[in-house]
Amino acid sequence: MRLLTGNDLKTGAVIWWTGRDWSVHVEDAADAGEHGEAILAAEEGARRVNGGYMIDAVDTAQGPRPAHIKDRIRARGPTVRLDLNLKPADPAAGDWVI
Amino acid sequence: MYKYDQYDQAMVDARVEDFRDQVRRRIAGDMNDDQFKPLRLKNGLYLQLHAYMLRVAIPYGTLDSRQLRKLAEIARKYDRGYGHFTTRQNLQYHWIKLEDAPDILAELATVEMHAIQTSGESIRNISADQYAGAAADEICDPRPWAELLRQATSFHPEFSYLPRKFKICVIAAPADRAALRWHDCALRIVRNEAGEEGFEVYAGGGMGRTPFIAYKIRDFCPAAQIFSYIQAILRVWNLHARRDNIHKQRMKILVHDLGEEEFRRQVEEVFQHFLTLETDFPQAEYDRIAAYFTPPPFETGLPDDIDRSDPEFALWVDHQVVAHKAPGYAIANISLKPIGGIGGDATAEQMEVVADLAERYSFDEVRVTHAQNLVLPHVRKQDLYAVWQALHEAGLADANLDLVTDVIACPGLDYCTLANARSIPVAQKIQRRFAEMERQLDLGELKIKISGCINACGHHHAGHIGILGVDRKGTENYQLLLGGSGAEDTTQAKITGPGFDEDGVVDAVERAIERYRELRDPGERFIDTYRRVGLDAFKEAIYG
Amino acid sequence: MAEALRFRNDDPIEEPAVTLDAFLDQADASAVRIEAGEDPRRLIPVLDRVKLVELGIPRFRDGRCFTAARILREAGYEGEIRAEGDVLVDLIFFMRRCGIDSFAPSAPLNRADVDACLSRYEHVYQHAADGAVPIWKLRHG
Numbered sequence A: 001m002r003l004l005t006g007n008d009l010k011t012g013a014v015i016w017w018t019g020r021d022w023s024v025h026v027e028d029a030a031d032a033g034e035h036g037e038a039i040l041a042a043e044e045g046a047r048r049v050n051g052g053y054m055i056d057a058v059d060t061a062q063g064p065r066p067a068h069i070k071d072r073i074r075a076r077g078p079t080v081r082l083d084l085n086l087k088p089a090d091p092a093a094g095d096w097v098i
Numbered sequence B: 001m002y003k004y005d006q007y008d009q010a011m012v013d014a015r016v017e018d019f020r021d022q023v024r025r026r027i028a029g030d031m032n033d034d035q036f037k038p039l040r041l042k043n044g045l046y047l048q049l050h051a052y053m054l055r056v057a058i059p060y061g062t063l064d065s066r067q068l069r070k071l072a073e074i075a076r077k078y079d080r081g082y083g084h085f086t087t088r089q090n091l092q093y094h095w096i097k098l099e100d101a102p103d104i105l106a107e108l109a110t111v112e113m114h115a116i117q118t119s120g121e122s123i124r125n126i127s128a129d130q131y132a133g134a135a136a137d138e139i140c141d142p143r144p145w146a147e148l149l150r151q152a153t154s155f156h157p158e159f160s161y162l163p164r165k166f167k168i169c170v171i172a173a174p175a176d177r178a179a180l181r182w183h184d185c186a187l188r189i190v191r192n193e194a195g196e197e198g199f200e201v202y203a204g205g206g207m208g209r210t211p212f213i214a215y216k217i218r219d220f221c222p223a224a225q226i227f228s229y230i231q232a233i234l235r236v237w238n239l240h241a242r243r244d245n246i247h248k249q250r251m252k253i254l255v256h257d258l259g260e261e262e263f264r265r266q267v268e269e270v271f272q273h274f275l276t277l278e279t280d281f282p283q284a285e286y287d288r289i290a291a292y293f294t295p296p297p298f299e300t301g302l303p304d305d306i307d308r309s310d311p312e313f314a315l316w317v318d319h320q321v322v323a324h325k326a327p328g329y330a331i332a333n334i335s336l337k338p339i340g341g342i343g344g345d346a347t348a349e350q351m352e353v354v355a356d357l358a359e360r361y362s363f364d365e366v367r368v369t370h371a372q373n374l375v376l377p378h379v380r381k382q383d384l385y386a387v388w389q390a391l392h393e394a395g396l397a398d399a400n401l402d403l404v405t406d407v408i409a410c411p412g413l414d415y416c417t418l419a420n421a422r423s424i425p426v427a428q429k430i431q432r433r434f435a436e437m438e439r440q441l442d443l444g445e446l447k448i449k450i451s452g453c454i455n456a457c458g459h460h461h462a463g464h465i466g467i468l469g470v471d472r473k474g475t476e477n478y479q480l481l482l483g484g485s486g487a488e489d490t491t492q493a494k495i496t497g498p499g500f501d502e503d504g505v506v507d508a509v510e511r512a513i514e515r516y517r518e519l520r521d522p523g524e525r526f527i528d529t530y531r532r533v534g535l536d537a538f539k540e541a542i543y544g
Numbered sequence C: 001m002a003e004a005l006r007f008r009n010d011d012p013i014e015e016p017a018v019t020l021d022a023f024l025d026q027a028d029a030s031a032v033r034i035e036a037g038e039d040p041r042r043l044i045p046v047l048d049r050v051k052l053v054e055l056g057i058p059r060f061r062d063g064r065c066f067t068a069a070r071i072l073r074e075a076g077y078e079g080e081i082r083a084e085g086d087v088l089v090d091l092i093f094f095m096r097r098c099g100i101d102s103f104a105p106s107a108p109l110n111r112a113d114v115d116a117c118l119s120r121y122e123h124v125y126q127h128a129a130d131g132a133v134p135i136w137k138l139r140h141g
Helices: A036-045 A069-076 A092-095 B004-027 B033-041 B065-078 B096-108 B143-151 B225-240 B252-256 B260-277 B282-295 B311-320 B350-363 B383-393 B424-434 B437-443 B502-519 B526-533 B535-542 C020-025 C040-049 C066-072 C087-099 C112-120 C134-141
Strands: A002-007 A015-018 A050-060 A063-066 B045-047 B053-054 B082-085 B093-096 B168-173 B184-192 B195-202 B214-223 B320-321 B329-334 B345-347 B366-368 B374-380 B448-451 B465-472 B474-484 C031-034 C051-058 C080-084 C103-107
Touching: A002 A036, A002 A063, A015 A069, A036 A050, A050 B045, A063 A069, A069 A092, B004 B033, B004 B096, B004 C112, B004 C134, B033 B045, B033 C020, B053 B096, B065 B082, B065 B096, B065 B350, B082 B350, B093 B096, B143 B168, B143 B225, B143 B282, B184 B225, B184 B448, B195 B225, B214 B225, B214 B260, B225 B252, B225 B260, B225 B282, B225 B329, B225 C066, B252 B260, B311 B320, B311 B329, B311 B383, B329 B383, B345 B350, B350 B374, B350 B383, B374 B383, B424 B448, B424 B502, B437 B502, B448 C134, B465 B502, B474 B502, B474 B535, B502 B526, B526 B535, C020 C031, C020 C040, C031 C040, C040 C066, C066 C080, C066 C087, C087 C112
Parallel strands: B168 B184, B448 B465, C031 C051, C051 C080, C080 C103
Antiparallel strands: A002 A015, A002 A050, A050 A063, B045 B053, B053 B093, B082 B093, B082 B345, B184 B195, B195 B214, B320 B329, B329 B374, B366 B374, B465 B474
């Protein structure tokens, strides 16, 4: 699947396109299909995303899993500070990212 | 240390309002990101993996307790309770919101701090020897010149939109503790035969994709003319540098393309022209600044011996404490490299501990080193035990300065959008592998430096052992390099061969280290053995 | 082309600016355009013929115009120096300091932003082409 991601302009938080709006949870991310570029252009112009781009992801039981480790680190947080991750209590976090 | 007068304060305050307005215009949509990005970079604000990152300037790596406490306060109020000291003596916060950035800059301005030109295609923070004003081998304190040049290069109308970043370093000792020749422009204060003060000037150094070691462009530039000379260097580069390929725009590339002789000739011509413009700052201004850097009121008649009965304290003294020029005093190094921690990181609480110690025991001064550690520059020997106890309680008392676990690592793919691989976990694994103190002591001075990408913020080109993270078909991979140095014997590390995965590179490092142990002559450091026997002797051990 | 901005009292030069090569060849032109990357020092021998120098700004971050303008002013040129192209309002203060005194931006400039940028910094640390007194001189008289 193809996901759209970027950062929130004001807060810098990592956000994912849900099909309607942007969420900080990659589980909410939706397949952007062939419309990704057009969506990004519109959302960037309206300043609802900053530095947006498209990535590949695999659909799993736990939700979309970005193909590249960089985007998995973006989705959760630094691998060396699990206490600062989006899901600090998740015991499987390490395996999901790495 | 230097204190702002009303002019310095006005400049910093104006910059805060300038940036506040730029943020307003960006959020309102008056500017797109392409326009806003260079402007926010001029205020040290990056957009990184998880949030914005703010790089606060710590000019020539010097700050006082008030400033360090403010950095702690900002960490708590606007970030996640910690900060990261960098390889250019600055501090980074990794969890910043754009909408908070103007307020953060305003708070920094209340303690004479800023984030001006810490990023982007600017003249960056001027670095200096972390032992300035304390070391016995200095001609003089280099920091008045660093401060004078900081002002001269701030908001410079001709040189604020350069082809690429420009890094300057100033030292005043024969020993190089600041990686002098890895800078675009480096100055070493010297005296000529007539006893006049001036600079040896080096130009064209830099790390990154195509590393170069700076060459000596001038044996002696009279001190009073140094701003003219630096402007000449900048003008020649600004005129001629390529603007079509971001990887070819650093000054080191131009120096290489023109050749050292031709570059020197052009700079000399423009230098003579600048002298006619009379833009140099007068002696009176140097004297005004230098008055802030006179030695603190050192006491005399202090006890010189240290009670070593506590073996843990004695070990710390042996490795972290360095001789001071004033009798009865010592330079105390603070390790930010606990085993398995994150190198260079300090919590707000730890910053406050260091601030208290500086205020009480070090004439209210702290230094940041380019190896991501801290220094209390002026501690009475009789106070070292109390200092150590406080550091120990705060987890800041590792005795590993310049040892194998004193690893330099950039934030890497855990934090940085530019990175190809994570560097911190590699540093942690190396630290854990070699944690045992006896083993560390046996190995002696061994500088391992890790970068998560070719931008080399971890200084891997200058590591006795360097590690470079790369992206190999979508997975993290690590190249091993040997033989670099950032000291006065500057050399560039060489790649050993094919890369490794994360565990593989740690094993490879261990094999290289074991090979050193097999081959070393008495008293030889890793880098000495490497230089004596060569790369091939190590390659066999690494690759079998 | 958006509305021009000019900080001179004399009449604007209406003549189109010719290329640097053409200018050096002709004797009758008085307006010349220097592209970013061309050496402005080539004009110095013929400066007395020049009434307008147009500096092309291909991208707003291209900082060569600052050096070009300052070099011309240092050589004694007192005619108009115009920045043409991708002029971002935030750079106008430095452009003015380097001796650029008119602007032909490709996108319109917000006049309120221009005024704010020009008046933001009361002081300067160093000499440039504008004759502003550097802070060190204010400190020592």
